[in-house]
Structure formats: structure tokens, C-alpha cells
Amino acid sequence: MQEWYKTWFDSPYYHLLYRQRDDKEAEGFIRSLIDFIKPPPGSVMLDQACGRGRHVRILASLGFEVTGIDLSENSISYCKQFESDNLHFAVHDMRRIISVNSFDYVFNLFTSMGYFRHDHDQQLTVSSAAAALKKGGHYIVDFMNVHWVISRLISEMHKTIDGIEFYISRRVENGFIIKDIKFRAENHDHHYTEYVEAMTVEDFDRYFQHAGLKRLHIFGNYSLQPFDRNLSERLILIAQKT
Ligand SMILES: C[S@@+](CC[C@H](N)C(=O)[O-])C[C@H]1O[C@@H](n2cnc3c(N)ncnc32)[C@H](O)[C@@H]1O
Incomplete structure (x- = not known):
């Protein structure tokens, strides 16, 4: 991580x-x-x-x-x-x-x-x-x-903002809520992952x-x-x- x-x-x-x-x-x-x-x-x-x-x-x-x-x-x-x-x-x-x-x-x-x-x-x-x-x-x-978030977790979604398409996937693993964010901008593929402990x-x-x-x-x-x-x-x- x-x-x-x-x-x-x-x-x-x-x-x-x-x-x-x-x-x-x-x-x-x-x-x-x-x-x-x-x-x-x-x-x-x-x-x-x-x-x-x-x-x-x-x-x-x-x-x-x-x-x-x-x-x-x-x-x-x-x-x-x-x-x-x-x-x-x-x-x-x-x-x-x-x-x-x-x-x-x-x-x-x-x-x-x-x-x-x-x-x-x-x-x-x-x-x-x-x-x-x-x-x-x-x-x-x-x-x-975290109880509310985990019970309603949307595993896959995408949204377009200012012409950029963000592909977002979420999962729960080892007590962390993990969100993968992928998009293409300025001729590059980007990939970020958020990890937040389910406190x-x-x-x-x-x-x-x-x-x-x-x-x-x-x-x-x-x-x-x-x-x-x-x-x-x-x-x-x-x-x-x-
Ligand atoms: C979800 S954002 C919320 C920002 C702000 N509280 C708001 O409501 O607009 C989380 C913030 O935590 C900051 N952050 C992450 N790790 C940090 C650290 N170790 N010390 C201080 N700030 C940190 C990030 O840079 C980011 O601005």
C-alpha cells in the first residue's frame, strides 16, 4: 500500500x-x-x-x-x-x-x-x-x-466531469474501504487508489x-x-x- x-x-x-x-x-x-x-x-x-x-x-x-x-x-x-x-x-x-x-x-x-x-x-x-x-x-x-457506507457500497460506477470519464470501483478488504479511480486526461492514463480504514x-x-x-x-x-x-x-x- x-x-x-x-x-x-x-x-x-x-x-x-x-x-x-x-x-x-x-x-x-x-x-x-x-x-x-x-x-x-x-x-x-x-x-x-x-x-x-x-x-x-x-x-x-x-x-x-x-x-x-x-x-x-x-x-x-x-x-x-x-x-x-x-x-x-x-x-x-x-x-x-x-x-x-x-x-x-x-x-x-x-x-x-x-x-x-x-x-x-x-x-x-x-x-x-x-x-x-x-x-x-x-x-x-x-x-x-462505515456501517452505512459498507451496506450501500456501489462496486462499479462511472461519471463524466468536464469531459473526463472517471471509472470508480469500490471494495472492502482487511478492514479498509478501497476505492479505485481510473481516468484518462491530458493524454495519460491515471490510476489512484483511496484506502480508508473502516473506523x-x-x-x-x-x-x-x-x-x-x-x-x-x-x-x-x-x-x-x-x-x-x-x-x-x-x-x-x-x-x-x-
Ligand atoms: C477528504 S480531504 C478533506 C479536506 C477538508 N477537510 C475538506 O473537507 O474539504 C482530506 C484531506 O486530508 C489531507 N491529508 C491527508 N493526509 C494528511 C496528513 N498526514 N496530514 C495532514 N493532512 C493530510 C489531504 O491532503 C486532504 O486535503
Whole structure:
């Protein structure tokens, strides 16, 4: 298994394929979250894998002190245009501690973990978030509900976007949800494979406990409705540093 997440997320075709997951979806979710968690003015926030910054830009527009990090150099250089007094970006691997006892909230949104071959690295992602939080601070994770995804897995499909035909196949293997993406663009055949560990609530609870975090809340979609293992599309968790 290669370190697929370094190349695929850095490619323009990733952003093309997923372009429907846009700023509007992010805005609705962030507004629901802020209504629920009610961060005090001036709260300091970190997004562990901010991509092109769709969530952090909204948080900064609400006046919070926000930092977005991501492994993708192309995404961070895109984000730099939005930098301001209360919004900063850096290329950084979320498995490494960025700073200690510094943030009131750390976010990991839109299935931005589970990419690593070893459990140890998933744990490092959670533990580095816990290290970055102040005592009493909150970690907010938005992951897929793997039960929902696996029960509805479409094994083969294709779609055309901007004249490029993407052929996508999905399977579950050794506890990972694997998605093969093939297409031809700019006179080349491309093939990327996404590997995401099928992490359940129980897995997250184990990682949280090991990192000194306690789960407080669980939701099943972006409107923060209750989590149902069979029916919810998302698994949204809020944990606190004890
Ligand atoms: C599914 S995308 C979501 C991006 C963003 N949260 C959003 O909702 O638009 C996952 C992101 O995780 C980033 N990523 C992957 N591995 C990473 C790592 N080890 N450290 C930091 N970011 C990473 C990718 O570059 C990509 O931007």
C-alpha cells in the first residue's frame, strides 16, 4: 500500500472529482456546529486537514482565531490567498504535534483520517490533536459512518466531469474501504487508489481514551441529528481533553 494520500489529494483531479462537496455544504455544517458548541469569542481553532480551507474560512469569518494545516502543498498554496490577521495556513503532517496546549478546538472534518496502514498512525492523528488542545478543549471529528457506507457500497460506477470519464470501483478488504479511480486526461492514463480504514465508534473511543480525550457527543449528519448505526450517513464526534 503506497502513501496514496500524498499524491491523490495534491492532484487537481481530486478536486475535480469531488467538486460537489463544496463551500455550501461546509457552511451549513459549521453553522450547526457553532450553534451547538457555542465557542466563546476569541476561541483559538485548528483544522487538522483543511484541504482548500472551506471550513476554516467560515470559522475565521465568524471572528475566531483559526489555523488550517494540510499535507498537500498545492492546497495550502491555494489557501494562502485567504490568509488574514485571524486565519493562517501551514503545510504540516497531522500525525506530528504542531504545538502543545494551544487550541480551544481542533477539527478533523470530512473523513480526513484513517488513511494510514497502521493503527499507530491513526492514533498519532488523534494524539497530536489532544496534545494541541488546552485542557478542557474540544476535538471535533466528522467521519463517514462505515456501517452505512459498507451496506450501500456501489462496486462499479462511472461519471463524466468536464469531459473526463472517471471509472470508480469500490471494495472492502482487511478492514479498509478501497476505492479505485481510473481516468484518462491530458493524454495519460491515471490510476489512484483511496484506502480508508473502516473506523467505528468503538475504534474512535479507543483512540480517544489513549489520547486523554473523553467522548461527549455523537451525531449522525450535518444537521447534528442523532447517530443511528444503520441509517446515518456521517459519524460526528465531539470529545473533550480531560
Ligand atoms: C477528504 S480531504 C478533506 C479536506 C477538508 N477537510 C475538506 O473537507 O474539504 C482530506 C484531506 O486530508 C489531507 N491529508 C491527508 N493526509 C494528511 C496528513 N498526514 N496530514 C495532514 N493532512 C493530510 C489531504 O491532503 C486532504 O486535503
